[in-house]
Amino acid sequence: MHQARALESDLRIKAAALSIRQSSPVELTVKNIAGVRVPDIKKIDREQEHPLYDTLLLQDVGTAYEQVVDDVLTIAAKETALKKILNEIKKTKRRAHSLEHIFIPQLEQSVAYIQFTLEERERESFSLLKRMKN
Numbered sequence: 001m002h003q004a005r006a007l008e009s010d011l012r013i014k015a016a017a018l019s020i021r022q023s024s025p026v027e028l029t030v031k032n033i034a035g036v037r038v039p040d041i042k043k044i045d046r047e048q049e050h051p052l053y054d055t056l057l058l059q060d061v062g063t064a065y066e067q068v069v070d071d072v073l074t075i076a077a078k079e080t081a082l083k084k085i086l087n088e089i090k091k092t093k094r095r096a097h098s099l100e101h102i103f104i105p106q107l108e109q110s111v112a113y114i115q116f117t118l119e120e121r122e123r124e125s126f127s128l129l130k131r132m133k134n
Helices: 002-007 010-018 056-133
Strands: 026-033 036-043
Touching: 026 056, 036 056
Parallel strands: none
Antiparallel strands: 026 036
């Protein structure tokens, strides 16, 4: 850009900038990564959409601008995907913590109580059978 300003007038640079479409058409699709639906953003390239510039330097600046727009779209899609995956990881971590520290100990207590009750019933039935035998 600095080279373009040094070699071209500001008016010519602004005219070239205004000839670029302000919004590029994009295609938004949804991908599934490990059960998480994340967006996939792609720029739709159409033939002969590129404006014609007066000089090769302005053409290079325009091409660099289009590359920056493509990169920003790619980074935005990846950032959104990472945020969604991170949220799912946090949910899974909370669930695992809940299982490990709450649900499993409750089940272990229930198993211990059931075993104790069954052993108690077995002792009662044994003593009842012993009394009936005598």
